[in-house]
Amino acid sequence: MKKLWFQLHWFVGITAGTVLMVIGLSGAVLAFREQILDALNPGVRNVAVQNTPVLTPQEFMTAARALKPHERVTSIILYDTPGSSARIGLAPAPGVRKGETIYLNPYNAALLPELAGEDFFEWVEQLHRFLLLPRDPGKVVSGTLAFCLMGLALSGLYLRWPRRVWDWRTWLTFDVRMKGRSFLWGLHSVAGTWVMVVFLVFTASGVYWAFDPIRDMADGWMGTLRPPREAAAAKPKAPQPPKAEAADLNPSWETFQKNAPNWHMAFLRPPERASQPMQILWVAKDAPHVRARSSMSINLQTGALLKSELYADKPAGARFQSVIYPLHLGTYFGISGQIIVFIAALALPGFGITGWMLYLNRRKQKRIARAERAQFAASASAATQDAPILMAYASQTGQAERLALQSAAALQKAGVAVHVQSLEQLTPPQLGQYRRALFVASSFGEGEPPDSARRFSRLLQGAKEELKHMQYAVLALGDRNYAEFCGFGRTLDQRLALLGAQPLHPMIEVDNGDAGALARWGSALREMMGGTADVTLSAAADDSDYATWHLAGHKLLNPGSVGFPLYEITLTGDVGAGWRPGALVDIWPGHYGKDATPRRYSLASIPQDGSMQLVVRQVGLASGWLTAQAATGDAVRVRLIANPSFDAAAQTAPAIYIGNGSGIAGLRSHLRARVLEGATRNWLIFGERQREHDAICAEEIHGWRSSGFLPELDLVYSRDAEGGGYVQNRLRERADAVHAWLNDGAVIFVCGSLQGMAGGVDEALAAIIGREQLAQLAEQGRYRRDVY
Structure with a gap:
């Protein structure tokens, strides 16, 4: 469940979270709207205090009619604060939702200047509430985003739930001396805890205002349900009595x-009519918040009090309803509440940025681990010993896997037989089949096992196997800034010892890739190799074996797309060495220097094309x-990576x-290689967003189709009404054809995101x-994936 919630958390975070950044920034701008407007407009909403009486509402009404003779006054707002201007609201023009507000001097009713900056804040409010969309669809979108933020807050709370629940320091503090991913995770999770309550207030109030059925239901609970909108709209209008334009407001006042x-x-x-009462909403000096409004209804002609309702006498539901808006703005707690709301709103972009950084870092570590796995598989040689050593790893970000593969490669080079396996796939009975086992184990969170090792950890805790025949060693990876440093590694070491296994040497703990600790692990490996060679391990990716190519050009493939820009990049250089279809390439962003991390891409061309082509999404350094900074002719550092697990199938096999x-x-x-070879049994299933903007490589694909090289072609566009859906859905729809092709010996190739499309395709194929048959296809090399 935790892995599922983690995937949902990051997926919502990098999709809806990006738009929530806009809502957060606009909310921060609006937090001090009134104070900013007053600072920009001295002498408009507040004038110099004079030693003369303030005018009455009737005098303001008379002045407003003289200034705006063709417009109706709909409201008069007065404050008892000395020097506070009268705010006169005018009826909106036909088709306009909101009328003009004018400000009058409280001592002489002179017209004051227009409020500068009000239009800007109105625009920001529309952005914040409706994302500049029409009101009704804008409400739905903003309400949906509020639900997303609620989900992010609650799932984030679940994901960071610590072991020491009652230790407030665990919840609210982290060591600022942390670096890299540890610092980002600490900042992201702890800051999220600090603003959790504020975010839940934001989301609850946002959902309440956005969805009328939810608002009606909540109003019903609070006893403040409004009349149905349809009934109000359909209610026949009664004959109108004479207008109250000339009525005197003094008796009512x-x-x-x-x-x-x-x-x-x-x-x-x-009121518009003389027979209608004057309605006055008012806030007392000792009111708990700005929306704590009492009300009066007064006969306009006689001044008789018809009805008076004090805020304190209102039902609890009505009083609670009035709190929603001040809580959302923070004004319920005065200036300190506004500051809190301002900081929380600004934190939303911060969460988006740190979340993206954590996501990209995780992707980078996985790419590095895949590279190490590919290099290990490519360099594997026949083992010379009968009893292989198990090299098992538990990795969250890929570092443990990378070190395990480096260790295994060193042992294998010395002729030591090694089986490399993730703890995700290992069981205690399988472990018991080995006489020597080496573990590279990272820890996650507060000393917990990585997601991939949770099952093994649980099984090992309940295991009854005797492991007295086995020798073992543990390389534990961790960060000393966490209280449970190398927690999972220590738990693993203790459990193995309890089951009778004998340590080859004491557990080695590595703090943030410490070179000294890795050197000790290398010495231990050298002893297993008979002391024949030095072993050098590094937690960082290797930057050797790069060649210089040059950028020949880049072409935007999806103009107008709602997704990130997608470019075809062409590089020229020495194609003499060649590469196989499905190969990978590391690109080093040259101008960032030696401290940058290389990015790995799938090659979109074959050597016969005479150039190296990539299809690159404009995301990351x-x-x-x-795609945007390198100029034509610039040097590009390139390293080719073999990818045997995604290599081409036999020419005769359907694909x-x-x-x-x-x-x-x-x-x-x-496909280019298959066309060159004349192999025609090819089926392409490819998905994107919209056919109009995201028909990637459409001309080349349809050329293959018309030439007979794609007898089966399924192009799906998830956001189109026709041809919509997702790749995995199309697979299920074409299940009979999938069976037929597999019965003919077809090989399946999948390229894309593991947690997105590729994960869905895997589930569809399994269905x-x-x-079991899908696993057999993988073992036979007929289910090949290049996923990230």
Whole structure:
């Protein structure tokens, strides 16, 4: 479950989270809207205090009619604060939602200047509330995003739930001396805890305002349910009595002042007709918040008090409803609440940025681990010993896997037989088959096993196997800034010893890739090799074996797409060494220097093309440099990487190619090779967003189709009404054809994101042919994936 919630958390975070950054920034701008407007407009909403009486509402009404003779006054807002201007609301023009507000001098009713900056804040409010969309669809979008933020907050709480629940330091502090991913994770999780309550207030109020059914249901619970909108719209209009334009407001105002001596703000609504009462909403000086409004209804002609309702006498539900808006703005707690809301709103972009950094770092570590795995597989030689050593790893970000592969490669080079396996696939009975086992184990969170090792850890805790015949060693990876340093490694070491296994040497703990600790592990490996060679291990990726190519050009493949830009990059250089279809390439973003991390891409071309082509999504440092910053002719450092697990199938075998987005790169190299060889039994299933903007390599694909090299072609566009859906859905729809092709010996190639398309394709194939048969296809080399 935790792995599922983690995947949901990052997926929502890098999709909806990007738009939530905009909502957060706009919310921060609006947090001090009133204070900023007052600072920009001295002498408008507040004027110099004079030693003369403030005018009455009737005098303001008379002045407003003289200034705006063709417009109706709909509201008069007065404050008892000395020097506070009168705010006069005018009826909106036909088809306009909101009317004009003018400000009058409280001592002489002179018209004051327009409020500068108000239009800007109105625009920001529309962005914040509706993302500049029409009101109704904008409400739905913003409400959906509020749900997403609620999910991010709650799933984040679940994912960081510590062992020491009652230790407040674990919840609210982290060591700022941390570096790299540890610092980002600490900042992301702890800051999220700090603003958790504020975010839940944001989301609950946002959902309440966005969805009318939810608002009606909540209003019903609070006893403040409004009349149905349809009934109000359909209600016939009664004959209208004479207009109240010439009515005197003084009797009503005298009645109000007599019955509300402690008023601070009064909101008067002059009626349209003489027979209608004057409605006054008002806030007392000692009110708990700005929306704690009492109300009066007064006979306009006689000044008789018809109805008075104090805020304190309102039902609890109505009082709670009035709190929603001040809580959302933070004004419920005064200026300190506004500061808190401002900081929390600004934190939303911070979470988006740190979340993206953590996501890209995780992807980078996985790419590095895949490279090490490919290099290990490519250099594997026949073992010379009868009893192999098990090299098992538990990795969260790929570092443990990389070190395990480096260790295994060193042992294998010395003639020591090694079986490399992830703890994700290992069971205690399988472990018991080995006489020597080496473990490279990282820890996650507060000393917990990585997600991939949770099952093995649980099985090992309940195991009854005797391991007295086995010798073992543990290389534990961790970060001393965490209280449970190398927690999983220590737990693993203790459990193995309890089951009777004998340590080859004491457990070695590595703090953030410490070179000294890795050197000790290398010495231990050298002893197993008979002391014949030095072993050098590094937690960082190797940057050797690079060649210089040159950028020949880049072409935007998806103009107008709602997704990130996708470019075809062409590099020229020495193609003499060649590469196989499905090969990979490391690109070093040259101008960032030796401290950058290389980015790995699938090759979209074959050597016969005379150039190296990539399909690159403009995300990340290396991709941004390649697509936007590097100029034609610039040198590019390139390292070719063999990818035997995604190599081409035999020419005679049918081939099914499945992918989406930039995954077309690895598939295109295969298809170009098949066309060159004359192999015609090819089936391409490819997905993107919209046919109009995302028909990647469409001309080349349709050329293959018309030439007979793609007898089966399925192009799906998830956001189109026709041809919509996802790749995995199309697979299920074409289950009979999948069976037929597999019965003919077809090989399946999948290129794309493991947690996105590739994961869905895996589930679809398992549903079509069965999980066991799918595993058999993989063992036979007929299910090949280049996924990340």
